[in-house]
Amino acid sequence: MLGSFRVRTPDWILFGFDTIRQVGAEARRLGAGRVMLLTDPGVAKAGLLDPVYESLKGEGLEYDIFDTVEPEPSIQNLLEASKMAKEGKFDVFVAVGGGSSMDTTKVVSAMMTNEGDVQDFFGVDNVPRRGLPTIMVTTTSGTGSEVTRMAVFTDKAVNLKRVVSAQNILADVAIVDPNMTLSKPQAVTAATGIDAFIHAVEAYVAVSASPLTDTIALEATKLVAENLGPAFANGNDMTARYNMALGSFMAGISLNNAGVGAVHALAYPIGAEYHLSHGLALIVIFAETMRSISISCLPKFRKLAEAMGVDVQGLTPWEAADEAVAGMSELARMVGLPTTLSEVGGDQAKIAEWAKAAHGEQRLLGNTPRTLSVEDVADIFKKSF
Numbered sequence: 001m002l003g004s005f006r007v008r009t010p011d012w013i014l015f016g017f018d019t020i021r022q023v024g025a026e027a028r029r030l031g032a033g034r035v036m037l038l039t040d041p042g043v044a045k046a047g048l049l050d051p052v053y054e055s056l057k058g059e060g061l062e063y064d065i066f067d068t069v070e071p072e073p074s075i076q077n078l079l080e081a082s083k084m085a086k087e088g089k090f091d092v093f094v095a096v097g098g099g100s101s102m103d104t105t106k107v108v109s110a111m112m113t114n115e116g117d118v119q120d121f122f123g124v125d126n127v128p129r130r131g132l133p134t135i136m137v138t139t140t141s142g143t144g145s146e147v148t149r150m151a152v153f154t155d156k157a158v159n160l161k162r163v164v165s166a167q168n169i170l171a172d173v174a175i176v177d178p179n180m181t182l183s184k185p186q187a188v189t190a191a192t193g194i195d196a197f198i199h200a201v202e203a204y205v206a207v208s209a210s211p212l213t214d215t216i217a218l219e220a221t222k223l224v225a226e227n228l229g230p231a232f233a234n235g236n237d238m239t240a241r242y243n244m245a246l247g248s249f250m251a252g253i254s255l256n257n258a259g260v261g262a263v264h265a266l267a268y269p270i271g272a273e274y275h276l277s278h279g280l281a282l283i284v285i286f287a288e289t290m291r292s293i294s295i296s297c298l299p300k301f302r303k304l305a306e307a308m309g310v311d312v313q314g315l316t317p318w319e320a321a322d323e324a325v326a327g328m329s330e331l332a333r334m335v336g337l338p339t340t341l342s343e344v345g346g347d348q349a350k351i352a353e354w355a356k357a358a359h360g361e362q363r364l365l366g367n368t369p370r371t372l373s374v375e376d377v378a379d380i381f382k383k384s385f
């Protein structure tokens with residue numbers, strides 16, 4: 001493989017216990033002044049803002065807070081945050097939360113320096129200028145949003161997910177402090193952890209994968225497979241939380257550089273239809289999507305099985321791929337997640353509609369190693385019941 005590739009990351013990534021204490025110094029380095037914090041009510045209630053306030057105050061910085069970011073945020077919710085941002089004369093924007101708060105913050109910052117309607121930003125590289133400086137503090141080990149150039153919103157008018165994918169919304173600083181994930185409830189640990197796992201696996205088999213992302217994605221697969229169960233079983237298992245934070249962050253780097261594919265494309269209509277969290281929408285179609293594309297890259301599926309600790313020695317390439325797919329489902333079931341559309345009340349009559357919507361996500365399907373027709377996509381939905 002002699003191909004060329006690009007590497008995209010935030011300018012600074014601070015990883016490890018107590019890195020949250022540096023948020024104030026980083027905000028000052030980026031030009032604060034006045035800081036806008038964006039978060040959700042759950043984060044505020046869990047006391048996760050206390051170390052952030054302390055660090056900002058320690059640097060003598062002023063701040064104000066928008067604490068009503070919605071889960072799977074709507075465009076309306078984004079506009080409310082943007083209105084406060086424009087009125088507040090802020091210099092630096094700090095997200096404290098999961099994908100929803102981080103995605104909102106990225107686009108709010110872009111709206112400070114770019115004219116036009118938010119609708120103009122959707123799609124690929126439709127943000128002409130970088131926004132004001134941003135710091136992403138993640139409180140989940142899942143989305144990887146702290147290191148990605150993506151932001152996902154719900155368009156309630158048409159019940160669809162809309163994505164901003166732009167180099168200009170990549171954060172200035174990402175802070176990944178495993179302490180910030182300790183209070184995460186079990187169900188959130190499971191759903192966000194499986195999202196991280198799927199980022200690693202999808203990036204590993206992606207058309208745009210590179211030697212760099214292959215190495216990182218395979219290690220992320222191993223870290224999540226080994227640590228999701230222990231983190232789920234005991235939320236205060238520091239080693240498991242550390243390794244999940246590391247696995248999720250590495251999966252995010254893989255995703256930001258190799259991209260994801262069909263699993264994310266098929267999950268979008270399911271998530272919108274049944275108002276499922278992102279992780280849940282992914283996991284119910286994950287195994288059958290992976291089974292379908294496995295024939296395009298059997299050696300990679302053997303490596304995935306090995307990374308998950310599955311013994312595939314002596315098996316044929318297709319037997320090893322089957323074992324990899326079975327392992328992926330078992331990992332999800334172990335942490336109480338559904339693995340079929342039937343379990344989330346799916347309606348088979350909707351298959352044709354979903355297949356059309358998912359097939360429309362060509363940004364993602366074009367990055368999938370098997371070419372999938374609308375009929376192929378419908379077949380995966382059918383087998384996922």
Ligand SMILES: [Fe+2]
Nearest residue numbers: 143195199278
């Ligand atoms: Fe995802």
